[in-house]
Amino acid sequence: MRTSQQKAQRGNVLICVICTILIVSLIAGNVLLNCVTRFNVASSQVRAWKEALTAAEAGGDIAYAEVRKTILDRSHAFSGWTSAGAVYTSPSPAPTFGADGLMASSTADVFYTDTNTGSPWYRLRVKGTAPVLGLKRVGMDDRMGVGTRADSLLRRIDFNYDHFTAAFGPNGNGAGKALVGVNGPQISRRVELITAPMTPFEAAIKAGGTFYGLGSAAYVDSFRSSNGAYDASVRTNPADWRYVDSQAGTVEINTSVATIMGSIYGNVYTNGGTVTKNTASISGLIDNNVPFTLAPFVMPDVSGWTFVSSPSLVTGNTTITPPAAGTAAKPSYYLLTSFATNGNLTVNPVVTAGVPQETYVAVHVTGDIGSSTGTGPTISVPAHVHLQVYFDGNFGTKAQNIINTSGYAGNLQFYGISPTDPNVQQTIDLNSGGGSIAGFAAVFYAPSANFTINGGPDIVGAIVCKNFYANGNVHWHYDRALDIQGDAVDYRVASYVEDTR
Amino acid sequence: MKLSQTSHRAAGFTLGEIMLSVAISSVVLAAALISMVSLQKSFNAVDNYFGTHMQQIRIIDYLNRDVKRGLAVTTSVDLQSITVSMPSYLIQSGDPEAVADPSTIGTPRTPTIVYTQTGAQVNYTASPMTVVYAINGSSITRTENGVVTTIASSTDQLVPKTTDVELANTEYANTSVTFNPIFTMGASTAARTGTNICSTAYLRNRRRG
Numbered sequence: 290m291r292t293s294q295q296k297a298q299r300g301n302v303l304i305c306v307i308c309t310i311l312i313v314s315l316i317a318g319n320v321l322l323n324c325v326t327r328f329n330v331a332s333s334q335v336r337a338w339k340e341a342l343t344a345a346e347a348g349g350d351i352a353y354a355e356v357r358k359t360i361l362d363r364s365h366a367f368s369g370w371t372s373a374g375a376v377y378t379s380p381s382p383a384p385t386f387g388a389d390g391l392m393a394s395s396t397a398d399v400f401y402t403d404t405n406t407g408s409p410w411y412r413l414r415v416k417g418t419a420p421v422l423g424l425k426r427v428g429m430d431d432r433m434g435v436g437t438r439a440d441s442l443l444r445r446i447d448f449n450y451d452h453f454t455a456a457f458g459p460n461g462n463g464a465g466k467a468l469v470g471v472n473g474p475q476i477s478r479r480v481e482l483i484t485a486p487m488t489p490f491e492a493a494i495k496a497g498g499t500f501y502g503l504g505s506a507a508y509v510d511s512f513r514s515s516n517g518a519y520d521a522s523v524r525t526n527p528a529d530w531r532y533v534d535s536q537a538g539t540v541e542i543n544t545s546v547a548t549i550m551g552s553i554y555g556n557v558y559t560n561g562g563t564v565t566k567n568t569a570s571i572s573g574l575i576d577n578n579v580p581f582t583l584a585p586f587v588m589p590d591v592s593g594w595t596f597v598s599s600p601s602l603v604t605g606n607t608t609i610t611p612p613a614a615g616t617a618a619k620p621s622y623y624l625l626t627s628f629a630t631n632g633n634l635t636v637n638p639v640v641t642a643g644v645p646q647e648t649y650v651a652v653h654v655t656g657d658i659g660s661s662t663g664t665g666p667t668i669s670v671p672a673h674v675h676l677q678v679y680f681d682g683n684f685g686t687k688a689q690n691i692i693n694t695s696g697y698a699g700n701l702q703f704y705g706i707s708p709t710d711p712n713v714q715q716t717i718d719l720n721s722g723g724g725s726i727a728g729f730a731a732v733f734y735a736p737s738a739n740f741t742i743n744g745g746p747d748i749v750g751a752i753v754c755k756n757f758y759a760n761g762n763v764h765w766h767y768d769r770a771l772d773i774q775g776d777a778v779d780y781r782v783a784s785y786v787e788d789t790r
Numbered sequence: 791m792k793l794s795q796t797s798h799r800a801a802g803f804t805l806g807e808i809m810l811s812v813a814i815s816s817v818v819l820a821a822a823l824i825s826m827v828s829l830q831k832s833f834n835a836v837d838n839y840f841g842t843h844m845q846q847i848r849i850i851d852y853l854n855r856d857v858k859r860g861l862a863v864t865t866s867v868d869l870q871s872i873t874v875s876m877p878s879y880l881i882q883s884g885d886p887e888a889v890a891d892p893s894t895i896g897t898p899r900t901p902t903i904v905y906t907q908t909g910a911q912v913n914y915t916a917s918p919m920t921v922v923y924a925i926n927g928s929s930i931t932r933t934e935n936g937v938v939t940t941i942a943s944s945t946d947q948l949v950p951k952t953t954d955v956e957l958a959n960t961e962y963a964n965t966s967v968t969f970n971p972i973f974t975m976g977a978s979t980a981a982r983t984g985t986n987i988c989s990t991a992y993l994r995n996r997r998r999g
Contacts, residue, residue, distance in 0.1 A: 323837050462897040
């Protein structure tokens, strides 16, 4: 009897212990479950969602770099990418990067060609993927009401299949929908970037080196040709509706060497300069901390242009009448081996049924154009002609020898191709001499050339050069409509959207 | 038999012993019970804190995603609602493209380039779409094209506050979200301040005119 009672007592203790362990285990399990849920959300899901965007933007940067190469390093642009039609696709499989195995895949295609410049706009579509670490766990929405979702609307995790491809197709346009498995839980985010060509003439004068000028009675102002012809009275009349466009005669200097004279109706930027405010001479802002980079200019890709073999040089009176009007993207292209000091080049428009057509012409001079001595060569561009002159050597003439009948600077563009030999200094010398006031309407983009001008010509246009020197009383009118003209010199990201599906 | 009866009497407890043991057990059980209740409350508070914290993160993530792709951000005077205008990337039911061709619903648009006084502009549609964040009772809603989504719901008084800052060449939105933890005495200000998380997002498509 005693033995039996003792056994019963042991059993009760065992039951009590088991019950206690059970209760403690339930509590511990509940705590652990909640902790794991929070951990999964915070450490895995939220992190992967953010890292997926990082991956997508990194892929966007890579694609953007390839787009920039189409101008700055053409022979290596989209190297290693595959192309189908007009769409470039990044190397596959997508390379992983980062400690968490992020991936990015991109496509780039030209979706628009600028009618003014012929430059392409690229659309970059990038998918960034980040693995969701840990086990396949959900439990995002437990804090929301019944039937209400939040996290799963924001952060879409692919546990077994790529939901985007299954629901919208690989390109998101509904085509090619398919169940595509994934290696493990992952989150993908997709962004679309639009890259726009950057035009070279965003300021009246842009000097990558030193700046001196203009004359003491000179001035730089601006106008917008799409609002009418230049009017000298606007810049001092704030009541005029065109006044805002008259204060954009900006001068940008990438060194601290800036000797500013004359009046500038715009901003002045230097790179570490000591320009101080003088309201009588500078109407806009002064910022002495604006560095910038001017990449060497190389001859654009001419493969799509219409080559015309004659003439091949300019000496004496030489006239070009192209066989077709062409377009900004496909001009008639002439290769000239020399442009003599006594050369007078006239480019006529194509005339159809007695009506002059908008005619696009590109000329590449592989040597010098004239010289700064003597009368200098003449370049005449009648209305309806859009002429681009590329030159490998130096350029020298008088301001009055540049004749642009339309008066629109965008119709006569000069590009100085940067010398490959760093010891060669390219020059542009517009030696008008004395008090000559005859001017021109044209733009110059020559980032490696030293630009010199004297006399007092009246100029409509813009210039990008290395060192700038002007000692005459030049009247320089920057046309704000030039900001959409000229060969692309770089690309910028103009739009960013995310496909949130 | 006599020995056995003697043995049973020796194994028993006196009334005093039983009362003492019951008293001690009661104290121990009461302590355990109080501890358990306290721990449960503490766990609930911590669990609620982190749960609400996740909602803070969700609000910030939603806002940052939309601000990044936004063209402009405006905040109400009382800082309780935010309106973001952004490119309308996808063709939706009722859009002109969808009316012309219903199969295009849900597909991405190809943007058009428009030249303005300030330069070339990328437009997906003539007018952008808007997304509005607002506090509605104890919830925070996000309204896109008339569709309302509750992105956070809490009895803990989640309060987002966004200010948009415009500089000369950029614009960004500062957002801070606070909540009042449960079990705080009298909804103290200090307790709410301690929950503040904030974020800054730049507008990638900021348009200057």
